[in-house]
Amino acid sequence: EGLIDPSRTVQIGIRGAQNSMEGWDFSDSTGMRVLFMDELTRIGAEAAAQEARRIVGHGPTYLSFDIDGLDPAFAPGTGTPEVGGLTTVEALTLLRGLRGVQLVGADVVEVAPPFDPTGITALAGATMAYELLCLLSEQS
Secondary structure, three states: OOOOOOHHOOOEOOOOOOOOOOOOOOOOOOHHHEEEHHHHHHHOOOHHHHHHHHHHOOOEEEEEEEEEEEEEOOOOOOOOOOOOOOOOOOHHHHHHHOOOOOEEEEEEEEHHHHHHHOOHHHHHHHHHHHHHHHHHHHHO
């Protein structure tokens, strides 16, 4: 349908069994940028945000924050917890590094409170949503 421009799409913090790139063929073949967690760890959250800014450019941008991108130490209440994820500080650095991007919408997904009786996942999700609202409020 042409609603999403793959060349302006970036997935950040992907991790898991990466001994096979099978499953990432679609992203690769369409020109999407996948910034795996290993690379983010190597270059840092600020550089990852700069890379995302470079990729999305000056056009309208939608941001979806998947809470399972965080390490389960910070967000255990999700359907697909996977060790080795972002810390909350790294996530906030990434989001704040996107200041000035032409954000037209955003969401936070995969928060599953029944899987986390401590409430830390809900707190992390609410914090990320607040940061996204701050970014959206700066749009003219």
